Amino acid sequence: MADEQGNDVLTDLDSPASGGPLPGNGADTQPVAGIISQYVKDLSVENPRAPDSFQWRDKPEMDVQFNIGAIKINDELTEIELKVVATSKTAQGTAYIVDLSYCGLVGMRNMGEDQMHMFLYAEAPRILFPFARRIVADAVRDAGFAPLMLDPIDFNGLYVQQLANRRAQEQAGGAPAQTGDDTGTPN
Template identity: 65%
Template sequence: MADDGNVISNLDLGGNGEDTAPAAGLISQYVKDLSVENPNAPDSFSWQDAPQVDIQFNIGARPINDEVHEIEMKIVVTAKAEAGTAYIVDLSYCALIGMRNIDDAQAHAFTYAEAPRIIFPFARRVLADAVRDAGFPPLMLEPIDFNGLYVQQLAGQAEGQPVGNA
């Protein structure tokens, strides 16, 4: 039992006191850049044909230090109708992730599959709000299987296919 007034007790389990357990997690997330263009407003609000929506994704990462990396999810949405461009939304949604005592293969998988899976719902909400705030119905993106895409990318690399064709 812990000493009076001390919630945490010393559980000496025979270790040397070093933290050697593998750990990975999200530290914070944020909008790094957001651009919303509505170039043909107010005319675009009266267009009758439904716009064709093109969505481009890119996941990037850069180290901040030995244990912290920034993950950047770049999403560009372009909606074009026969009469012209309805809207363009360009979002860079980022997260800081911490990883310690993880081998390179697991760190790579966490960086490019698990971290994007964690932050995608938040980026999806930012996009939906941005499109709605531009005067259009919110864009509701379907969930994405980032783990499946990651495995597909690795398989493609093993077969000599260029990266980015998942």
């Protein structure tokens, strides 16, 4: 129908009536970020006191440590690592230890430094976390215990809190504390 009226949509894009060619038309100039791949980099499950630990009746003390790291692969590719260590102990000893490094390759292009930093340390971990959570639950179950269901984590809230803490330290005249990886990024 557009041809019947002499208004071919494809050729009208470059016509002077439409203001000429659009700047960057066809160029890859839009900000893009996403998870390209995700994988278990390292998984260790220890059940050091089995089979005795299966008979312990004391309520275990749980210690769950969590950290986020980033390794830049090239200008557009970064590896994000979620490190989760879950330890269950009672008065009788350690029931189990699960140590997981779950990673994702993150691709980013045409983004400002602040946007990239926030995607790496808030959004990418939010996307990866449910998969890491399932792996930890399955590993604990496979070790012979009830699955450990990690509570959801507000990565965006933690990210904002880390930035606020860093700014407060800088305003107080002190050097910012190193958090996360060795580049001072939040964990």
